[in-house]
Amino acid sequence: MKMKRIMALLTAGTMAFMLAACGGSTSSDTSSSSSGDSSASSDTTASSDSASADGTTIELLNGKPEIDTQLQALADAYKEATGVTVKVTTVGGSNQATASDTLKKDYQAGTMPDVFVAEANQFENWKGMLVDLSGEKWVSDTNYAFTNDDGTVGFPCYIEGWGLAYNADVLEKAGIDPTTLTSPDAYKTAFETLESKKDELGLTAVVAYGANNANLGWSTGTHLFGQYLDAGIISGQDSKYFDLLSDGGKIDEQRMTDFANFIDLIQQHCDKDLATQGTYDQETAMFAQGKAAFVTQGSWFGANLTSSDDYKAAPFKCGIAPFAFEDGIDTICGGATGYWACYNGDNVDAAKAFLQWCSEADAQKIFVEQCGFNSPFNSITETSDDPFAAAIVSYRDANKFSNMNTFMKKDGLQNETGQVFEDFAKGNLDVAAFVSTISQVCQNYYAK
Amino acid sequence: MKKSDFSVGRKLSAYAVLVCGIVLLVAALAMDFSGSQSAARGPMLVAGMLVTIAGIYLFPTLKYHRALIYGIFLFPLLFTFAVTVIIPLVEGIGYSFTDWDGVRVTGFVGFENYARMFRSADFVWSILITFIFVFVNVILVNLIGFLLALLCTTHIKPLGFFRAAYFLPNLIGGIVLGYIWKFIFNEVLTKLLGSVSLLNASNTALMAIIIVYIWQYGGYIMLIYITGLTGVPQDTIEAAAIDGANAWQTLMKIKVPMIAPTITICTFLTLTSAFKQFDVNLALTNGTGSVANFMGQYITNGTEMLALNIYSTAVSENNYALSQAKAVFFFIILAIVSIIQVRSSNKKEVSL
Numbered sequence: 057m058k059m060k061r062i063m064a065l066l067t068a069g070t071m072a073f074m075l076a077a078c079g080g081s082t083s084s085d086t087s088s089s090s091s092g093d094s095s096a097s098s099d100t101t102a103s104s105d106s107a108s109a110d111g112t113t114i115e116l117l118n119g120k121p122e123i124d125t126q127l128q129a130l131a132d133a134y135k136e137a138t139g140v141t142v143k144v145t146t147v148g149g150s151n152q153a154t155a156s157d158t159l160k161k162d163y164q165a166g167t168m169p170d171v172f173v174a175e176a177n178q179f180e181n182w183k184g185m186l187v188d189l190s191g192e193k194w195v196s197d198t199n200y201a202f203t204n205d206d207g208t209v210g211f212p213c214y215i216e217g218w219g220l221a222y223n224a225d226v227l228e229k230a231g232i233d234p235t236t237l238t239s240p241d242a243y244k245t246a247f248e249t250l251e252s253k254k255d256e257l258g259l260t261a262v263v264a265y266g267a268n269n270a271n272l273g274w275s276t277g278t279h280l281f282g283q284y285l286d287a288g289i290i291s292g293q294d295s296k297y298f299d300l301l302s303d304g305g306k307i308d309e310q311r312m313t314d315f316a317n318f319i320d321l322i323q324q325h326c327d328k329d330l331a332t333q334g335t336y337d338q339e340t341a342m343f344a345q346g347k348a349a350f351v352t353q354g355s356w357f358g359a360n361l362t363s364s365d366d367y368k369a370a371p372f373k374c375g376i377a378p379f380a381f382e383d384g385i386d387t388i389c390g391g392a393t394g395y396w397a398c399y400n401g402d403n404v405d406a407a408k409a410f411l412q413w414c415s416e417a418d419a420q421k422i423f424v425e426q427c428g429f430n431s432p433f434n435s436i437t438e439t440s441d442d443p444f445a446a447a448i449v450s451y452r453d454a455n456k457f458s459n460m461n462t463f464m465k466k467d468g469l470q471n472e473t474g475q476v477f478e479d480f481a482k483g484n485l486d487v488a489a490f491v492s493t494i495s496q497v498c499q500n501y502y503a504k
Numbered sequence: 505m506k507k508s509d510f511s512v513g514r515k516l517s518a519y520a521v522l523v524c525g526i527v528l529l530v531a532a533l534a535m536d537f538s539g540s541q542s543a544a545r546g547p548m549l550v551a552g553m554l555v556t557i558a559g560i561y562l563f564p565t566l567k568y569h570r571a572l573i574y575g576i577f578l579f580p581l582l583f584t585f586a587v588t589v590i591i592p593l594v595e596g597i598g599y600s601f602t603d604w605d606g607v608r609v610t611g612f613v614g615f616e617n618y619a620r621m622f623r624s625a626d627f628v629w630s631i632l633i634t635f636i637f638v639f640v641n642v643i644l645v646n647l648i649g650f651l652l653a654l655l656c657t658t659h660i661k662p663l664g665f666f667r668a669a670y671f672l673p674n675l676i677g678g679i680v681l682g683y684i685w686k687f688i689f690n691e692v693l694t695k696l697l698g699s700v701s702l703l704n705a706s707n708t709a710l711m712a713i714i715i716v717y718i719w720q721y722g723g724y725i726m727l728i729y730i731t732g733l734t735g736v737p738q739d740t741i742e743a744a745a746i747d748g749a750n751a752w753q754t755l756m757k758i759k760v761p762m763i764a765p766t767i768t769i770c771t772f773l774t775l776t777s778a779f780k781q782f783d784v785n786l787a788l789t790n791g792t793g794s795v796a797n798f799m800g801q802y803i804t805n806g807t808e809m810l811a812l813n814i815y816s817t818a819v820s821e822n823n824y825a826l827s828q829a830k831a832v833f834f835f836i837i838l839a840i841v842s843i844i845q846v847r848s849s850n851k852k853e854v855s856l
Contacts, residue, residue: 157819160606181607269792333690333701468821475794475804482704484794493802500801504624
């Protein structure tokens with residue numbers, strides 16, 4: 057009996073000891089992550105060697121995998137210049153939601169990075185938690201900082217713009233002056249001219265247009281829909297169609313009909329297979345091979361072009377024409393589309409200093425030359441050798457940028473409208489049905 | 505030993521230890537919830553737990569001692585289970601009654617999220633197609649898996665090759681599989697047959713997902729059936745042959761009844777995994793596809809099943825609380841289905 061009790065006590069004691077061992081490691085994990093060292097916080101985070109609390113390490117969350125190595129170079133340059141370590145963590149891929157999801161996880165775990173990437177619609181999530189950067193020097197050097205009720209919260213990383221991108225060499229050969237493309241009639245004539253000279257110019261389709269919702273819903277549902285919202289209105293002047301949309305998902309029928317007619321015109325001159333089931337890669341390949349004169353993409357497309365072997369073998373000049381579905385539209389949607397926000401944690405001053413340095417010539421050189429960004433800062437005159445850089449700069453300097461309210465619409469609406477574009481491309485809807493369906497979809501979505 | 509055998513000192517120390525443990529536990533939890541960053545709260549929590557257990561152990565009665573020791577043995581497992589399953593479940597149910605946006609909770613909304621999800625046509629549609637998908641798949645996957653198993657238990661020559669070939673698709677991850685089949689549907693089949701892609705319309709796209717799912721899962725289910733079929737005693741089959749049973753009779757009267765437990769397992773597996781279908785759905789169509797008129801609306805998630813609907817509500821619509829409510833609903837459906845299924849299968853096994 058006595059022996060049994062001793063045995064029981066011993067085993068229980070062993071169990072308790074094992075538990076203590078497990079418990080010990082758990083608790084040290086918690087305490088280390090709460091002090092800001094995120095070595096155990098996430099699968100995507102590289103291990104950090106020093107805690108951020110001492111002010112010498114800034115954590116930066118990047119959402120663009122394609123510029124990861126360039127940002128490492130930026131971090132090295134900053135380390136050399138100031139001795140402050142910048143730890144770059146890259147997440148994401150094609151799905152833009154990943155960075156924001158990582159942040160939500162980090163927030164719950166108490167391991168928020170000091171500087172992180174954000175898009176216009178994501179600032180709402182972090183209301184009251186971001187640093188107001190309005191007192192910084194770089195703010196006076198740019199028109200593209202993101203401002204909301206919290207103050208100036210977004211450091212602009214780059215500017216982009218989109219309309220109808222074109223192959224300038226093909227248009228020149230066909231005798232079309234792209235500056236005249238400011239009305240649907242001008243486009244109609246141009247498309248017909250190109251259509252008639254297709255063989256001579258080596259085109260398989262006049263426009264590379266992709267509307268498959270699963271593959272290119274982000275293009276149609278966000279960017280093309282954004283043309284409906286803002287095309288033709290100089291940035292900052294008016295947002296009436298967006299205001300209408302925000303008011304319960306209302307659509308201006310006349311403007312949407314004009315827009316639909318223009319999409320219809322594009323559809324008459326595009327590759328049907330590409331339109332209904334093509335991917336971004338196929339769209340890129342078609343344009344890069346010079347087999348399409350136009351593509352329904354924007355300046356980000358330049359990076360895809362320059363990395364395409366077809367384009368490298370036979371480069372051509374590119375430009376961006378306005379999405380002129382009504383007479384006189386001569387603007388493209390453009391501005392800063394990627395921002396860095398600064399989290400109000402215990403590293404604010406170091407983060408502010410880093411952002412200031414990023415806005416200056418040394419850092420901008422890396423952004424412009426290595427990342428291919430168009431700089432949002434006025435004092436930076438260098439342009440990248442991106443095929444669309446010149447187009448973006450010319451619209452920017454001429455003040456012909458329209459708003460990009462499409463990024464401020466209710467989250468997820470693009471998945472719904474993108475489907476309407478796909479059905480339109482498949483021929484399941486005609487112009488009138490497209491207009492009525494898209495307004496029904498928007499209203500239902502805003503009512504949800 | 506009787507209770508009276510304990511000295512007053514022993515009793516007092518037992519109470520003291522117990523109280524001390526509980527105080528430590530409560531203090532550690534209170535520190536955590538009040539947002540304290542003190543590094544001591546982790547060790548405090550663990551120490552509190554250990555002291556509490558010691559206190560209970562010393563508690564002056566031996567009535568439950570044995571149960572207690574068992575409890576201490578189980579504790580690490582129960583603790584892990586609580587942390588990884590029970591607590592998140594309770595927390596998740598809690599979130600479904602709020603307006604949580606993934607970052608913070610600003611208010612309590614009661615059953616509003618639950619009411620909203622049943623008002624939206626897209627969610628009702630997702631429920632509907634998920635049930636259709638599950639129904640069709642449970643039948644087809646089991647049927648095909650069983651037929652393949654029959655084939656692979658005969659005496660044809662390259663048996664090992666067939667088994668490996670049928671099982672292989674299961675080893676490829678669903679996302680990769682989805683993209684491979686997307687290419688097949690969009691590029692290969694259209695060129696070969698000159699038809700439009702199956703993924704072109706919602707109803708055919710749903711059929712495509714079913715095909716891929718069967719292709720992925722059939723081999724796995726086959727493997728389980730093979731184990732069942734090889735477990736059927738040879739003497740029973742011989743006895744049937746001597747009694748003059750033909751192949752069909754042997755199959756229906758001997759083999760199928762003998763592998764009833766295997767059928768239970770396979771049905772259960774396909775049922776729950778078909779319900780939770782996500783990766784192939786995401787890769788193949790990402791839930792796109794239109795339905796011209798469902799509940800009086802044009803809806804745009806023609807091929808979006810429940811799991812994917814929950815995911816996209818959270819991630820692309822940035823509506824975490826609503827998504828959480830849907831997830832709770834999903835959990836309830838799965839729990840009910842599983843319980844019914846296990847209950848009814850158990851009954852059948854007994855009667856056989």
